[in-house]
Amino acid sequence: MPEGQFKEGIAGGRLSPQQYADNFSDLHPPLDHHEALVESDRCYFCYDAPCMNACPTSIDIPLFIRQISTGNPFGSAKTIFDQNILGGMCARVCPTETLCEEVCVREVAEGKPVQIGRLQRYATDVAMAENKQFYARAAPTGKTVAVVGAGPAGLAAAHRLARYGHDVTILEARPKAGGLNEYGIAAYKSIDNFAQAEVDYVTSIGGIDIQNGKALGRDYQLSDLTRNYDAVFLGMGLGGVNALRADGEETQGVANAVEFIAELRQAIDLASLPVGRRVVVIGGGMTAIDAAVQSKLLGAEEVTICYRRGQEHMNASEFEQDLAAANGVTIRHWLQPKRVVAEGGKVSAIELEYTAMKGEKLVGTGETLTLAADQVFKAIGQSFVPAALNGSGASITLEAGRIKVDAEGRTLLQNVWAGGDCIFGGDDLTVSAVAQGRDAAESIHRALTSNGRA
Amino acid sequence: MADIRNNFIGIKSPNPFWLASAPPTDKAYNVIRAFRAGWGGVVWKTLGEEGPPVVNVNGPRYGAIWGADRRLLGLNNIELITDRDLQTNLREIKQVKKDWPDRAIVVSLMVPCVEESWKAILPVVEETEADGIELNFGCPHGMSERGMGAAVGQVPEYIEMVVRWCKANTRMPVITKLTPNITDIRKPARAAFAGGTDAVSLINTINSITGVNLDNFAPEPTIDGKGSHGGYCGPAVKPIAMNMVAEIARDQETRGLPISGIGGITTWRDAAEFMALGAGNVQVCTAAMTYGFKIVQEMIAGLENWMDEKGHASLDDIIGRAAPNVTDWQYLNLNYVAKAHIDQDACIKCGRCHIACEDTSHQAITSMVDGVRHFEVIEAECVGCNLCVNVCPVENCITMEPLAAGVVDQRTGKPVSPIYANWTTHPNNPMAKVAAE
Numbered sequence: 001m002p003e004g005q006f007k008e009g010i011a012g013g014r015l016s017p018q019q020y021a022d023n024f025s026d027l028h029p030p031l032d033h034h035e036a037l038v039e040s041d042r043c044y045f046c047y048d049a050p051c052m053n054a055c056p057t058s059i060d061i062p063l064f065i066r067q068i069s070t071g072n073p074f075g076s077a078k079t080i081f082d083q084n085i086l087g088g089m090c091a092r093v094c095p096t097e098t099l100c101e102e103v104c105v106r107e108v109a110e111g112k113p114v115q116i117g118r119l120q121r122y123a124t125d126v127a128m129a130e131n132k133q134f135y136a137r138a139a140p141t142g143k144t145v146a147v148v149g150a151g152p153a154g155l156a157a158a159h160r161l162a163r164y165g166h167d168v169t170i171l172e173a174r175p176k177a178g179g180l181n182e183y184g185i186a187a188y189k190s191i192d193n194f195a196q197a198e199v200d201y202v203t204s205i206g207g208i209d210i211q212n213g214k215a216l217g218r219d220y221q222l223s224d225l226t227r228n229y230d231a232v233f234l235g236m237g238l239g240g241v242n243a244l245r246a247d248g249e250e251t252q253g254v255a256n257a258v259e260f261i262a263e264l265r266q267a268i269d270l271a272s273l274p275v276g277r278r279v280v281v282i283g284g285g286m287t288a289i290d291a292a293v294q295s296k297l298l299g300a301e302e303v304t305i306c307y308r309r310g311q312e313h314m315n316a317s318e319f320e321q322d323l324a325a326a327n328g329v330t331i332r333h334w335l336q337p338k339r340v341v342a343e344g345g346k347v348s349a350i351e352l353e354y355t356a357m358k359g360e361k362l363v364g365t366g367e368t369l370t371l372a373a374d375q376v377f378k379a380i381g382q383s384f385v386p387a388a389l390n391g392s393g394a395s396i397t398l399e400a401g402r403i404k405v406d407a408e409g410r411t412l413l414q415n416v417w418a419g420g421d422c423i424f425g426g427d428d429l430t431v432s433a434v435a436q437g438r439d440a441a442e443s444i445h446r447a448l449t450s451n452g453r454a
Numbered sequence: 455m456a457d458i459r460n461n462f463i464g465i466k467s468p469n470p471f472w473l474a475s476a477p478p479t480d481k482a483y484n485v486i487r488a489f490r491a492g493w494g495g496v497v498w499k500t501l502g503e504e505g506p507p508v509v510n511v512n513g514p515r516y517g518a519i520w521g522a523d524r525r526l527l528g529l530n531n532i533e534l535i536t537d538r539d540l541q542t543n544l545r546e547i548k549q550v551k552k553d554w555p556d557r558a559i560v561v562s563l564m565v566p567c568v569e570e571s572w573k574a575i576l577p578v579v580e581e582t583e584a585d586g587i588e589l590n591f592g593c594p595h596g597m598s599e600r601g602m603g604a605a606v607g608q609v610p611e612y613i614e615m616v617v618r619w620c621k622a623n624t625r626m627p628v629i630t631k632l633t634p635n636i637t638d639i640r641k642p643a644r645a646a647f648a649g650g651t652d653a654v655s656l657i658n659t660i661n662s663i664t665g666v667n668l669d670n671f672a673p674e675p676t677i678d679g680k681g682s683h684g685g686y687c688g689p690a691v692k693p694i695a696m697n698m699v700a701e702i703a704r705d706q707e708t709r710g711l712p713i714s715g716i717g718g719i720t721t722w723r724d725a726a727e728f729m730a731l732g733a734g735n736v737q738v739c740t741a742a743m744t745y746g747f748k749i750v751q752e753m754i755a756g757l758e759n760w761m762d763e764k765g766h767a768s769l770d771d772i773i774g775r776a777a778p779n780v781t782d783w784q785y786l787n788l789n790y791v792a793k794a795h796i797d798q799d800a801c802i803k804c805g806r807c808h809i810a811c812e813d814t815s816h817q818a819i820t821s822m823v824d825g826v827r828h829f830e831v832i833e834a835e836c837v838g839c840n841l842c843v844n845v846c847p848v849e850n851c852i853t854m855e856p857l858a859a860g861v862v863d864q865r866t867g868k869p870v871s872p873i874y875a876n877w878t879t880h881p882n883n884p885m886a887k888v889a890a891e
Binding site: 034037038040041044045046047048049050069105106108109 | 521522523524802803804805806808809821827847848
């Protein structure tokens with residue numbers, strides 16, 4: 001074990017440069033040509049395929065796999081991109097084990113689904129490596145659309161709108177486009193700056209102008225957009241992080257997991273990124289896993305995820321939980337944070353209370369446990385920050401704290417659509433955001449033209 | 455323990471697995487390795503007449519088709535007969551036979567279609583004390599352009615003539631190797647029989663092009679931009695070969711003619727199937743060329759285990775056992791009714807049975823029942839065609855269940871008759887024999 005792991009407190013440079021490189025290499029190495037052929041041959045080309053029905057973007061999976069098997073990777077990539085222009089990223093980050101691969105008939109038959117995600121990556125990699133473009137813009141319509149947020153929903157909407165000949169302006173608060181693809185995915189799921197490569201690939205269709213550093217509510221108001229554009233798509237995601245509601249939450253050493261993940265993705269030198277010797281992550285979703293695993297990979301000696309309910313309630317998929325376990329992360333259940341213990345103004349431990357179900361209600365049992373910790377990450381969910389919409393009047397209606405839309409993505413405000421994590425009823429998945437962006441774009445196109453006819 | 459010793463037209467070998475005349479049997483070096491591995495016999499690669507040796511191409515001699523994991527399914531070759539000096543081959547044959555007296559060595563021959571040529575080569579082969587000769591009337595490429603190989607095998611009169619010359623000029627048993635590149639395999643077999651052959655062996659390879667290079671539009675294998683139809687062999691040809699073996703085995707005119715089965719034999723099971731259809735032994739090539747000689751160990755053990763399991767004491771107990779069950783379509787029982795049945799516990803719901811039946815057959819399998827994905831046979835539509843069984847990826851998930859006599863066939867609304875009745879007496883057959891006559 002490298003000595004750096006035993007440095008007390010929050011410190012960088014715990015590992016050797018080679019260890020950083022190894023730890024943050026591709027989680028699922030790409031299939032080579034022959035592996036892809038062999039794997040594609042496992043697909044049964046099911047009728048009305050369950051995988052296709054499980055995909056939020058309804059990619060024709062049997063068809064794209066068959067196209068790989070027949071030596072037509074470009075055709076395969078087009079089948080994917082027709083439904084999901086961010087098929088490359090989705091191939092890397094989709095929890096396929098709870099979507100397409102979960103319902104693959106080979107999963108049913110032998111517990112070994114066709115590796116749909118890795119095949120999708122193979123096909124999209126081949127096309128993107130050669131910068132093979134499948135779509136040309138239609139004749140300009142003269143219509144303009146503003147898209148708020150260059151995340152998966154916004155990019156998908158922008159691409160579809162640009163295809164139809166509309167002029168799209170994307171307003172992005174952060175310095176880079178990509179949204180959570182750029183700032184919110186564990187580094188080992190998206191290596192080699194893939195998120196930016198994908199943004200370039202998607203926007204090379206033309207007609208998409210991305211303006212960075214433009215935050216809604218800070219730099220402009222929604223009313224500016226509705227006044228200046230023919231249509232507006234809101235895809236700004238979730239800006240807030242839920243609080244622990246534990247004493248001492250403000251202590252130095254307590255941080256938001258999403259910020260840690262974003263920092264890690266943007267770090268040029270991982271050794272410069274400090275991490276605690278003993279890290280406790282509070283939460284039970286993908287963000288908790290990503291923060292915990294990456295803490296471990298940065299050289300933390302001891303990483304514990306504490307989740308207030310049972311294993312079966314965790315939002316993180318079984319695969320993700322196993323990934324955490326395989327990386328040496330301990331997952332503890334039925335524990336909720338009670339108090340952050342500080343020493344010299346810095347976190348030294350966290351006191352947790354055991355929980356139990358009392359009827360339908362989760363309650364603390366009174367019994368407590370204290371875990372030594374010099375860093376605590378909050379990963380108990382994110383929330384939509386409606387303040388950005390201030391000034392848009394009562395017409396943007398929220399539901400359970402997120403934007404209310406109809407089946408086509410229309411908000412209750414005229415000419416404003418929304419999609420991705422900021423809307424109510426989503427499932428906080430990249431692939432769902434893509435589907436919502438794409439479908440809202442179709443709806444916008446119908447509205448801007450006379451039912452699809454220019 | 456089953457006895458798998460083989461006696462094929464008096465040629466004895468410790469097992470029925472011979473290597474066919476082909477590259478693996480071109481030299482003493484290879485043949486000795488084969489015998490060490492356990493092969494029962496070899497047919498030495500075809501010798502030609504004395505003179506300047508045959509010349510082969512110096513580019514690819516083989517082409518292939520593969521399954522997804524590069525599993526070799528079919529091989530094609532344009533190699534000619536041995537390109538080694540006749541005397542070298544004869545010397546080696548003699549030495550190997552002397553060193554391996556319990557193994558069968560048959561020598562394949564191909565010389566021009568004149569009696570003098572055969573009269574010249576037969577005594578020198580006899581001199582090696584080889585166990586017999588095989589007449590190569592099958593090679594479909596190269597030599598056939600010079601009036602040999604398949605050029606002879608495609609003309610029954612020539613076959614009969616050459617066999618007769620050989621029988622008249624040697625004491626060695628004669629096996630006549632047949633080409634499948636004909637329309638009715640029984641014709642050349644009958645000709646060989648009429649000429650007095652001791653046995654036939656089949657099939658030789660099938661004219662084929664394994665692929666076309668779509669960059670330069672050349673057939674494969676490609677020699678300097680051109681290709682020539684080679685001989686196709688390997689697992690892909692087995693069904694064609696088995697039918698030809700069965701056709702000869704059940705032909706009244708050649709009844710009792712011994713057959714050495716060849717064509718895609720890769721496992722003990724393949725061998726057992728050929729033998730059940732009437733082959734007295736089998737010859738293997740492509741499987742050995744794919745995996746090496748060791749495969750014979752699986753073949754020997756597999757055949758023995760199966761025979762033990764089924765209580766077959768010797769090869770005579772299995773040879774030809776399936777031949778009587780091969781019949782003409784017109785004699786199949788039209789009163790036999792079977793329906794597909796899907797085992798719902800085994801079904802993985804891929805829907806391939808449904809779409810195959812729906813798109814291409816009889817619309818007899820559901821895809822949805824009460825709003826739930828569910829695949830079930832609609833007996834009133836099922837004609838019992840077996841397509842669903844064949845496309846189902848799960849073994850034994852879909853089975854064909856015969857209807858018992860008296861049960862109403864929901865498709866026809868009529869009870870299943872217990873009486874055998876075939877097309878020859880069917881009322882719809884204008885040629886039906888009237889029962890009263």
